[in-house]
Amino acid sequence: MLSITNVSFRYNERAVLNAVSARVHSGDCLAIVGESGSGKSTLLKLIFGQMDVDGGTIFWKDQAILGPKNKLVVGHDFMKYVAQEFDLMPYTSVFENIGDHLSNFYPDEKKARVKELIEVVELEGFENTKVQFLSGGQKQRVALARAIAKRPEIILLDEPFSHIDNFKKQSLRRNLFDYLKTNNIACVLATHDKNDVLSFADQMMVLHGGSVLVTESPSNIYSDPRHPLVAAFFGEYSNINGEFYYAHQITLVDDSLLKATVKHSFYKGHYYLIEADLNGVLVCFKNATALKEGSVVSLTLKR
Template identity: 60%
Template sequence: MLHVKNITFSYDPKAIEASVLKALEFTVAQGEHLSIIGESGSGKSTLLKLIYGEYDLNKGHIFWKDNEILGPKYNLVVGYEFMKYVAQEFDLMPYITVEENVGKHLSNFFPEEKKERIKELLEVVELEEFAKTKVKTLSGGQKQRVALARALAKQPEIILLDEPFSHIDNFQKQSLRRSVFKYLKEKQITCLVATHDKEDVLGFADRMLVLHDSNIIANNSPLELYRNPETPLIASFFGEVNMLNDHIIYAHQLKYVDDSELKARVLKNYFKGPYYLIEAEHDDTILRFEHPTALEVNSEVFLKILSR
């Protein structure tokens, strides 16, 4: 189990009041998938680096099982054998092949096992056909997949992923997510993912941890946070959000009907593929709702609020 105990961190140790993260506390079980979300600059990447031991804490402690995670004051080499960290910048060797990068830290005493392990991991990240390709010729997304495979090569107990699919083309992301997260679950590898993309979370994460103003403002399952968002910030992760009489209303909860007390004037239509997002004005408040077709601008519409 990972245990983050009351940690505080500032990039300037003399200015604790300007901490990036303040008094964070949470646990992650073996094999659990925790997604860390928040606005840009909320400290998602910093938290992963602290867990990896890249920085020294100002206050608090971090433990993986019985091992305390310590920073560079205590370790000449950052990191631990049981933990891997895949950053947004890839530390790959450009002039050797994909399979050589993935197998770099695997033992050469068992060549057949090494070969099979590399083959298995290239299948997980969907790069089998690039095994013999030099890394310098790959795209950014392909390099990101090589970095993922290399991090998994020695099967860590815990893996930290910082925006793991950010460089990968949209049409490849979905199948790659399913493949990688399925593998992690099957091997019971604890996974922490820092992301701004809800597709990295929904359907995969056991829990979501939301950072805001240096603090944890939510820590629960995606379903629970979707059903009961405490703030518009949390709700906005799941889609377009309206505030109506101090209530959080998702765009899909507003239904176009023939008659109701909730009237609005159509301002704009946004094509979203399977539906249009309609922007309308109600008593000087902007509302957004989903509808199968575009609606005439300046027309009056009636809306009904549906339950979640």
């Protein structure tokens, strides 16, 4: 189990993280979300031992995770970290990059292992391509495969799908998180994407200004956001009398006491997002068709 207890970190006298605590069991995934600059990447670096904590402790099982002041070589054999900057060998092939740390004493096993990982990250056909000729998204997939090649006990992922196009992102998510769960690998994931969280994270930590707003299951946080930052992470929302409503929870009806004036209709594919004025408050709701600007409509709220 990963144990993070009251971890604090300062940079140039500025508090970056304040008394952050969390627990991650083997095979579980903790998603860390928050605005840019909230401390997500910093926390991953502290967990990896790349920087020293200013307060608190970090343990994997019974082993303390120490920073550069106490450990000359950064990192541990049981932990891998995929940063936003890929640590790859550009002049060697995809196969060589992924298999770099696998033993050459068992060439058949190595070949089978690399083949398995190439399938996980959906890079079939690129085995012999040099990394320098890959796109950013393909390089990110090589970095992911390289990180899980030796079956770490825990993996740290910083925006792991940020360079990957939507054509591949959905299936890659499923493949990777299924692989981690099946192999009982703990995962700590920093992300801005709700799709990384809702279906795959066991716990979700929301950071704001370096402090933890909430840590709970994604379903609990989604159902009761309690903070505009949390509601905004999951999508369009409206603050009506201090309560947060997602766009699908506000419905157009024939008549009600809630009257709103339509301002804009935004085409979203299978629905329109309607922006309207409700007694001076801007609200957003979904509707099957566009509505005429300036028209007055009746709404109902559903939680």
